[in-house]
Amino acid sequence: MMGKYLRKRILISVAILFLILLILFLLLQFMPGSPFNDAKLTPEQSEALKKSYGLDKPVIIQFFRYVGNMLRGDLGVSYSISPNTPITTLLANRFPVTIRIGFMSLILGTVIGVILGLVTAFFKSRILKGIYSVLTLLGIAVPSYLFAVFLSWTLGYKAKLFPLLYDFRSPLYSSVMPVMALSFIVMAVIARFTKSEAEDVLRSDYVMLARCTGMSSRTIIVKYILRNSLIPVITVMAGLLVGLLTGSLVIEKMYAVPGIGELLTNAISSNDYNVVIALSFVYSALYIVVMLILDIIYCIVDPRVRLGGKAE
Amino acid sequence: MSENTKHIIEVKGLDISFRLPTGNVHAIRGLDFSLDENEVLALVGESGSGKSVGVKAVMGILPENAVIESGEILFNDGEETIDLLKMKEAARRKTINGTKIAMVFQDPMTSLNPTMSIGAQLITALRSHSDIHKKGAYARGVELLREVGITDPERTMDQYPHQLSGGMRQRVVIAIALSQSPKLLICDEPTTALDVTIQERILELLQSIQRSRGLSMIFITHNLGVVSKIADKVAVMYAGKIIEKGTVFDIFYDPRHPYTWGLLSAVPELSDKKGELYSIPGTPPDLSKEIVGDAFAPRNPYALAVDFKAEPPLFKLSKTHYAATWLADPRAPKTEMPKELADKIQRMKQEAKDYAES
Numbered sequence: 150m151m152g153k154y155l156r157k158r159i160l161i162s163v164a165i166l167f168l169i170l171l172i173l174f175l176l177l178q179f180m181p182g183s184p185f186n187d188a189k190l191t192p193e194q195s196e197a198l199k200k201s202y203g204l205d206k207p208v209i210i211q212f213f214r215y216v217g218n219m220l221r222g223d224l225g226v227s228y229s230i231s232p233n234t235p236i237t238t239l240l241a242n243r244f245p246v247t248i249r250i251g252f253m254s255l256i257l258g259t260v261i262g263v264i265l266g267l268v269t270a271f272f273k274s275r276i277l278k279g280i281y282s283v284l285t286l287l288g289i290a291v292p293s294y295l296f297a298v299f300l301s302w303t304l305g306y307k308a309k310l311f312p313l314l315y316d317f318r319s320p321l322y323s324s325v326m327p328v329m330a331l332s333f334i335v336m337a338v339i340a341r342f343t344k345s346e347a348e349d350v351l352r353s354d355y356v357m358l359a360r361c362t363g364m365s366s367r368t369i370i371v372k373y374i375l376r377n378s379l380i381p382v383i384t385v386m387a388g389l390l391v392g393l394l395t396g397s398l399v400i401e402k403m404y405a406v407p408g409i410g411e412l413l414t415n416a417i418s419s420n421d422y423n424v425v426i427a428l429s430f431v432y433s434a435l436y437i438v439v440m441l442i443l444d445i446i447y448c449i450v451d452p453r454v455r456l457g458g459k460a461e
Numbered sequence: 462m463s464e465n466t467k468h469i470i471e472v473k474g475l476d477i478s479f480r481l482p483t484g485n486v487h488a489i490r491g492l493d494f495s496l497d498e499n500e501v502l503a504l505v506g507e508s509g510s511g512k513s514v515g516v517k518a519v520m521g522i523l524p525e526n527a528v529i530e531s532g533e534i535l536f537n538d539g540e541e542t543i544d545l546l547k548m549k550e551a552a553r554r555k556t557i558n559g560t561k562i563a564m565v566f567q568d569p570m571t572s573l574n575p576t577m578s579i580g581a582q583l584i585t586a587l588r589s590h591s592d593i594h595k596k597g598a599y600a601r602g603v604e605l606l607r608e609v610g611i612t613d614p615e616r617t618m619d620q621y622p623h624q625l626s627g628g629m630r631q632r633v634v635i636a637i638a639l640s641q642s643p644k645l646l647i648c649d650e651p652t653t654a655l656d657v658t659i660q661e662r663i664l665e666l667l668q669s670i671q672r673s674r675g676l677s678m679i680f681i682t683h684n685l686g687v688v689s690k691i692a693d694k695v696a697v698m699y700a701g702k703i704i705e706k707g708t709v710f711d712i713f714y715d716p717r718h719p720y721t722w723g724l725l726s727a728v729p730e731l732s733d734k735k736g737e738l739y740s741i742p743g744t745p746p747d748l749s750k751e752i753v754g755d756a757f758a759p760r761n762p763y764a765l766a767v768d769f770k771a772e773p774p775l776f777k778l779s780k781t782h783y784a785a786t787w788l789a790d791p792r793a794p795k796t797e798m799p800k801e802l803a804d805k806i807q808r809m810k811q812e813a814k815d816y817a818e819s
Contacts, residue, residue, distance in 0.1 A: 273525065354571040357522055362586040362637060363558035372585060376576045452576060452621040 158444065162437045167216075169433045173426050174212050180420060202228065215426075225423035230415050236427045239412065244431070246320070247401070247408035251393040253328045258335025259386060263379070265336070266343025270351060270378075271370075281340065288337020294399045297330040301403075315406040327404045331397055335389050342385050346378035353377075380451050387443040391436050467537045468495040469645055469677045470519065475532030477514055477523070477701075486749045488514045490701040492532070493775075496645070496694075498539075501671060501678040503688040503709075505724065506698035509745055512681045515698075516647045519679070520564045521545065521553050536561065538644045560590055563643035565667075567650040569630035573622040579606075579633050580618030586640045605636040610666055628659035632666065639670065645677045652687065664691060685728050689713060694781075697721050700746050700756035703775070707782035714806055717784040719763045722798045730805065739801075755787070763788060763796050 190198070199205050203214065218225065224236040231239065269281040305313045305326060316323045350356060351374065359369050398410030409428060416424035447454045477489040489511045496502045504512045517523050519534055534545040538561055545557065566572045574582055583602035587593060593601070599618070606614035609632040622630055631651060638646060648667060652660040668691050671678050680691055688695055689709060696706040697720065705718040716722055723741035743760035746752055755761070758768035767787050776789035788796050797803070 352524075354566050354568060355574045358564070358566060358572050358634065358637060359574070359586075360522055360554070361520055361558055361562075361564045362589055362640065363554045363560060364585060364589040365554070368585060368589065372577060372581075373574050377574065380576070450576070452578070453623045456621060456624060 154448075155445070158441055162441060165437060166430070166434055170216065170219075170426070170430055171212065173429050174208065174215070177422050177425065178208055224427045227416075227421055227424050229419045229421045230412075230424065236423055239424065240409070240427065240431065243407055243409045243412050246406060247394060247397065247410065249320075250324055250327050250331065250406065250408065251390065251397060253324065254331035254393050254397075255335055255386065255390050257328060258332035258389075259339050259382075261332075262336040262339025263343050263382065266340040267347055267375075267378075269340075270344045270347035281344065285337040285341050288333045289341070291333075293330050293334055294403060296333050297326070297400055297403050300326045300330055313404075315404050317407065323404075324406075327397075327400050327406055330400055331393055335393070338385060338389060339382060343378060343382055346381050347374060350374050350378045376450065380447070383443060383446055383450075387439050391439055394435055395432050467497075467539070467542070468535070469498050469537060470679075471495040471533075471535040471537075472515070472519065473533040473535065475515065475518060475534065476530040477511075477518060477532075478528050478530055479524075480526045480528060481749075484749050487751075488527070488701050488748060489518070490748075490752070492698075492701070492703060494696050494703060494706065496677050496679065498644075498677055499675045500694060501680055501692045502694045502696060503680045503682060503692035504696050504698055505682060505685065505688060507683065507745055509748075510698040511701040512698055513649055514701075516564070516649060516679055516681060519545070520562060520647055521550070521558065522564075536645075555590070559586065559641040559643065561643055562645045562647065563638040563641070564647040564649065565631070565634055565638050565651045568654045569627050569634055570654065572634045573630055575622055577621075578618065579620055579622070579625070583618070583633075583637060583640060586637050590641055601640075602636075605640055606633070608639070608670070609633070609636045610662075611636075626659075627655050628663060631655060631659075631663050635663075635666065635670070639674070642674075643676070645679070646671070647679045647681075649681045650683070651680075653682070653684075660687075667691070685713075685724060697724065700752065701748060702756070702785065704757065704786070705784040707779075711779070711782040714810060715782070716798065716802075717778060717782070717789055718757075718786045719761045719788070720757045721784075722802055723760075725805070726799065726802050730808075755785075765793060 196205070203211065206214075215225070222237065224240070226233045226235050227239060265281055265284065269277050301313055304310045311325050312319070312323045314323070315327070356369060356373050359373050395410075397406075397408065398414065400406070401408040401410040409431075412424065413428045415421075416428065444454075449455070472492055472494050475489055475492040476487075479486040479488055492511070492515050494502065494504075504515065506512050514523070514527070518527075518529065523529070529546060532546065535542050536545050536557070537543070545553065548557070573579070577585075580599065580602055583605065584595060584598040587598040587601055588595075602618060603614045606617055611617050611629065611632055617625070617629070617633070622633075625633065635651075646667075651667065652663050655663060664687060667678070667680075670676065671691075678691075680687075682688060692709055694706065695709055695712040696703045697712065697718065698704070699720050705712065705716065705721045707715075712721060713725070716725055720741070723739075726739040727741060729738055741760060746756050746759070752772075754770050755764070755768040755773055758764040761768065765787050771787075773785045773787045773790070775783045775785045777783055778789060787793055
């Protein structure tokens with residue numbers, strides 16, 4: 150049953166990706182200018198360049214040639230920002246950095262957020278509530294680049310603990326500040342969500358019934374509260390992860406992290422079609438894959454999804 | 462009901478307030494009732510009359526913002542009398558919850574853990590106080606499911622709550638509540654959230670379990686039809702107090718409090734051709750304000766002048782029958798219940814007689 154469901158999901162995902170690619174391709178045709186905007190080029194030279202890359206053919210032919218090449222793992226070459234470098238090479242250089250920083254921020258933020266949320270929901274202490282409120286409010290209200298500035302000033306400039314700019318010779322060390330800056334919002338969102346879910350579960354009839362049977366608090370927390378309050382948190386995590394991977398652009402720029410955020414802005418401003426399409430496509434694929442993984446996790450942890458919702 | 466039998470539960474002068482940001486709400490204003498072994502007490506009253514809060518105090522699951530101002534809840538299962546309110550929460554959990562007192566809630570859709578199988582929930586409950594082996598607990602769980610009328614218990618053990626219907630879920634809840642053989646079972650409107658056709662069956666199940674296990678039961682309901690079927694004693698609550706209590710016969714055939722008259726008049730009758738259903742005028746009082754006199758007085762067409770000034774005590778009308786209304790005072794003018802209600806009671810008596818003869 151699970152296998153059938155997965156096959157269906159994957160087929161739908163492939164169809165969606167194909168559609169996204171088509172739309173991206175068509176949209177790029179409406180962008181002003183061409184990759185070869187150099188004023189020194191004569192119209193004839195420009196035409197010759199276009200012809201050599203096959204850009205003089207009708208869009209639909211370009212599209213199917215692109216899809217065909219893509220299936221063979223060839224995403225084309227960059228036209229302008231790094232001429233004739235295969236895009237797969239560009240991605241291979243830049244993507245791992247973004248992914249690593251994204252995942253590290255997600256894990257750090259989630260761990261701290263879940264602990265903060267659960268602890269605040271369980272113990273009715275005023276001090277804890279205060280800490281929780283300040284941290285979550287700051288995390289949600291203050292944009293991450295402000296944290297980045299703050300961290301640069303304190304940990305970087307004053308304390309000289311971490312490098313101000315990304316240094317590829319010590320990737321872990323120089324990821325600390327970007328990860329901290331990015332994980333703050335993750336922590337805040339997860340903490341708020343976890344707390345409200347845990348409070349709902351604590352008040353629920355089934356926890357009340359469990360208390361009526363005299364189960365120990367430990368049993369109730371482990372078997373009744375943790376799972377039921379953390380399942381919905383998974384959904385939020387997926388959204389945050391995609392946000393981290395695609396939206397860390399400003400942070401990447403501030404710390405000069407050689408990730409894909411920076412690559413995308415450059416590519417768009419210089420009409421580097423292939424890079425734009427490849428990156429947009431990768432972003433879409435990423436989103437769809439994350440959602441697919443999320444569904445699979447849901448299937449594993451939540452019997453209501455796994456077994457279907459039919460009462461007999 | 463001789464005087465020297467020990468009550469299994471006796472609530473004395475229980476007084477509970479809720480602390481809200483807007484002020485205190487005085488939810489229970491001096492609650493007194495007692496229950497003997499093997500007896501069923503029905504607590505009846507409108508929403509907000511304090512029925513649920515009262516039994517949650519007995520169960521020890523009041524919400525955080527509830528404060529017990531005064532009172533005692535004495536529990537005795539034949540060995541010694543304990544004041545439940547003086548016990549620490551951990552001690553209560555170890556010695557009372559589940560093993561002495563258990564509870565069934567109103568909504569079976571929300572009473573079960575959605576991410577645990579029925580079997581796991583039953584086994585966890587069964588093992589919460591004893592070192593019973595998992596296999597033994599499983600067998601015991603199957604037995605319990607069979608006792609609550611589930612026909613294929615082995616299959617149900619592997620199922621999750623969402624795969625069961627409302628009636629089935631309520632049976633499982635009852636099985637969990639019964640898992641550690643409590644002496645007192647509290648049922649908080651256990652049939653209200655169910656289909657009418659299922660209500661009857663759950664009620665019959667509870668009744669047969671009460672009889673076969675010799676349970677004492679507190680049954681909260683606002684359905685007087687249910688009361689007449691299941692209860693031995695009835696206590697009518699209004700604004701956080703019991704205003705009339707007695708045997709089922711006392712309350713149904715000889716009600717004395719005008720509020721009880723109103724409740725009984727509001728019960729629809731199949732033979733009622735007029736098609737107009739009586740409802741008690743007005744709304745219950747605001748318990749965040751202090752109540753002067755009889756809380757029911759503003760809605761009471763029979764209210765005397767004294768009702769607005771002084772609160773009536775619980776007058777003893779017979780060995781079993783009590784009512785808190787100044788109408789029961791010997792000095793009060795003689796007041797009869799409304800004619801329609803008297804006729805209705807007459808018809809009820811006749812029906813009961815016909816039924817007994819047939």
